[in-house]
Amino acid sequence: MARQYQLKKGPRKGVSGIDYLAELNEQQYAAVSSSPGPALVIAGAGSGKTRTLTYRVAYLLDQGVDPKSLLLLTFTNKAAREMMERVRELISLDLSELWSGTFHAIGNRILRRHADEVGLTRSFSIMDRDDQKSLMNTVVAECDIDTKSRRFPKADVLISIFSLVENTGVELEDLLEARYPYFEEWGEEIAKVGKAYTAKKLETNSADFDDLLILPLKLLKENEELCGLYQKRFQYLLVDEYQDTNAVQSELIHLLARPQNSVMVVGDDAQSIYSWRGADMDNILSFPEHYPNATVYKIETNYRSVPEVIDLSNAAISANKKQFKKALRAARVGGSMTPALVPVEDPRAQADFVAQRVLELRDEGIELDEMAILYRAHHQSLEIQMELTSRGIPFEITSGLRFFEQAHIKDVAAFLRFATNRRDEVSFKRFCLLLPGIGAATATKLWRAWLKVGISKKEEPPKRFSDCMLKFPVPAKAKKDWEQLCYTLDELVVGDGYARPSEMLTSVLEGVYDDYMKASFENYD
Structure with missing residues (x-):
């Protein structure tokens, strides 16, 4: 009589020989060695978040967990790659069946397998x-x-x-x-x-990056059998940078974690900075509510900064109305310079102070290339750039283009440059190209028309641009905008001179460029 056998895997504990207690601090070890079930790890800045998550993967493998039962979700491919490289250094196992990568990479992997169910082919x-x-x-x-x-x-x-x-x-x-x-x-x-x-x-047969999240979620929600297969496979979910997840990513995690809910998310509510692209800090704040039996671990030893910086950040963060209370401690010894809080009246006063302090530090023997000015967003650097430039202090921008190199600044400046230099072909064509229906060829035709009547050698240029420019042939789509552009140029000239610079800027912004920015720039505000 035939007999059926079910193959069982033998115990495989401690194959790495890692001394977790020796290699991790007490708080890190508590998170790494936690029991199965929902867990939230609040990892403060510089506290070894990546190290903790990496050792958690190694610990689970050391406990005999099948690599194919793990799903590691990160926010960058680099982070996923570095974590897996470190895990391979820690433990000698075949990890080819362990899924790790960004949310989009994992979504793409699922979608490739079942593309036909959402109207695509696998070669999308x-x-x-x-x-x-x-x-x-x-x-x-x-x-x-x-x-x-x-x-x-x-x-x-x-x-x-x-x-x-x-x-x-x-x-x-x-x-x-x-x-x-x-x-x-x-x-x-x-x-x-x-x-x-x-x-x-x-x-x-195409998908954008949002589809790599939306379509897999839709697929799993609508196909219970398929969803069950992935839920059965992924017995342990590990998620990095949870404070930066959006609604779709959070829902995908909760769906895959069922029914065992053995999901560990790591993050820091005090470092949530991507709300502008849909990230929702409430995902991490509400985790204990979503999983009432969740264990919350806190990792509060900072290995990156000196105590003075940590004390200042603790004081600032303590004012947050919604947060997980924590108190970072510095592992490094104190520095020689105490942080200073300098109240100023406005951005211009702030720029004056920063520039003055830079010069003072240089006089004290600190080289300029040893100084850095940090700001939250690139647009906040405007006044500082202007002040450094006016004082002749050389600087390099690493967060983007210099102020006068940015497209919208050059666009507005083109109107002013042309009004004061009517032979400026580059500026003329630049503002022409802002209008709908006008391309490079049309801009060239308009410039030739201007050469004939606007800067003729036989006569002075017209005092009012609209006197001649309104007669230029423009596409029907651009007619209304072209008229407004001509009248705006008129406002830049007053008598035999020019309007005040501030008035010229206001005329360009209100007359032409504001509507263009709204329609063209996603970060208009």
Whole structure:
């Protein structure tokens, strides 16, 4: 009589020989050696978060957990790669079946296996930003939307709008009201484009990066049997940077963690900085509510900064209304310079102080290349850049372009440069290209028209730009904007001179450029 046997794997504990107590501090060890079940690890800045997560993977493998039962989710491919390299150094096992990577990489992996269930084939293309813009422009054109009377949002802005809708779960109408009130009048048309864009992606067998999250979640929610297979496989979920997850990522984690809920998320509520792209800090704050039996671990020894910096950050963070209380401790010895809190009246006073302090430190023997000025966002560097430049202090920007190199600054400056130098072909063509329906060829034709009447050698240039420029042939789509541009240029000239610089800027912004920025830049505000 035939007999059936079920193969059982023997115990495989402690194969690495790692002395976890010796290699981890007490708080790290508590998190690493935690029992199965939901766990939240609040890891303060510089406390060894990556080390803790890496050793957690090694610890589970040491306890005999099958590598294929683990799912490690990170926010960058580099982080996933470095963690897995470190795990391989710690423990000699075949980890080829352990899934690790970014949310998008894991989503892509799931989607490739079951693409047919969401209307794609397994060979679907993943679009980058340029691909998205191209497809979006095609969709807008096919929707036959009249954009002549009012400026319709550009492809970049539309992509950002639809991305926020997908990643936050907020209705399009509510999102426009909250973040893009100047596009509320286009609500119906934007919704139409959104539906057409979704259909076009399926038609072209393409997916954007948001689809790599949205479609796998949709697939697992609608196919219980398939979802059950992944839930059965992934017995242990480990998630990095949980404070930066959005609604879709959080829902995907909770779905895959069922029913055993053996999920460990690591993060720091005090380091949540991506709300502008849909991240929701409430995901980490509400974790204990979502899993009432969750254990919360805190890792509070900072190995990166000196005590003076840690004390200052603790004092600042203590004012947060919603947070997990923690008190970072510095492992390093104290430094020679005490942090200073300097109240100032406005950004200009702040820039004056920073520039003055830089010069003082240089006089004290500290080289300029040993100093750094930190700010939260690049736009906050404007006044400091201006002040450093005016004082002749050389500097290098690492967060982006210098102020006067940024596209929108050069756009506005083009109007002023042309008004004061009517032979400036580069500036003339630059502001022409801002208008809808005007490309390089049309801009060249307009410049030639200006050469004939605007700066003729036989006569003085016209005192009013509109006197001659309104007669130039422009595409019908650009006619209204061209008229406004001509009248705006008129405002820059007063009598035989020019308006005040501040008045010139106001005229350009209010007359022409504000509408262009709203439609063209996703970070208009």
